[in-house]
Amino acid sequence: MLNAARDQFWTTGYAGTSMDAIAEATGLGKGSLYGAFGGKRELFHRVFDDHCNATIGLAKRQLSGADEQAFERLAAYLLGHATACAERRQHGCLVAKATAELTEHDEVVSARSRVTFENVQLALTADIEACQRNGDIDPAADAQQLAGLLLTVHRGIEALGKAGIDESTLRGITETALTCLPRPPR
């Protein structure tokens, strides 16, 4: 139900989506929608919140585990994202799309996306620290800074994918980023 609304917002954006379209997509009457959520804005906030939580959950799940596979997980997370960006060609990520469209005028969206990014960065930081313990990354490096960089790369890949850059290029960039990470002094 909420997923249908989310997909509608996802494909046509906030301003480009009418409540009639959502009513049709969800199969609900318009009165029900207004009764249940209050209005378009509130409905979107609800959908957006759920999606942000899902995004955070996915990152935490994909990036946690034993130290031995920490680097593997990191690579899989970023490379998987590169492939996903290229596959659902130009559909992109709802967080990015909503942030681009609404952040300027909607403090709720702005704050929520900021929190989402911070949480993804936390998950990345934890995984990088695991990499450091396992000797895959220089323990002298600042894990949080590296996590910030990888989060930035993650968002950048998203942006490039939306422009239609092909998969192999996106994966190549990701691999370059992984290669650039500081190795421990042998």
Added chain:
Amino acid sequence: MLNAARDQFWTTGYAGTSMDAIAEATGLGKGSLYGAFGGKRELFHRVFDDHCNATIGLAKRQLSGADEQAFERLAAYLLGHATACAERRQHGCLVAKATAELTEHDEVVSARSRVTFENVQLALTADIEACQRNGDIDPAADAQQLAGLLLTVHRGIEALGKAGIDESTLRGITETALTCLPRPPR
């Protein structure tokens, strides 16, 4: 004139901007707008095209010059962007905003933004090659790959800036990226 239209699209997005709003912003009658451009879509394409060209021109200008200052220029370009993203808080870049909103449904926008990114990457590649000649970056590294990575970082900083991440964080990430670039073997 076109700038007023651009600013209107920039702040309220494509779907969120009415032709009446543009007419008011530009001071032109609606009939004139339709007469001169054909319609909302075409007007936007025109505005978007101009802006993309400006973006490419800016990158080329900021990134070209003598080999000796190539690395300096690279740092200034990226750090300047980080600061700009934080300052015009959440206003962001029109290319990113339009790409996020329209790329899925408008092949013209999609193609134009792809070309824009490719040209910025070309400018970055040229500057990185200059860095290599000057001994600031490992000549064995693939300049194009590094340029792709830095373009990605550039776009990622944009995305994070839109979420409201503060300037010092954005600059820190940018500096981390610059630090991670492969140095020539001494």
Added chain:
DNA sequence: AGGATTATGGACGATGTAGTCAAGAACACC
């Protein structure tokens, strides 16, 4: 089962929006 309460859904009103058009202004050219 039966009444009370709540959820539902589509018709409705008011407003917004894309695009048209005919009347008038500005201009170029002789």
Added chain:
DNA sequence: GGTGTTCTTGACTACATCGTCCATAATCCT
């Protein structure tokens, strides 16, 4: 100065959209 041509304009049409409302269906509680 006069005439033909192009530009400009804002009222206008047809339709989309937000949010409301109420008759009806479903659900709950005893």
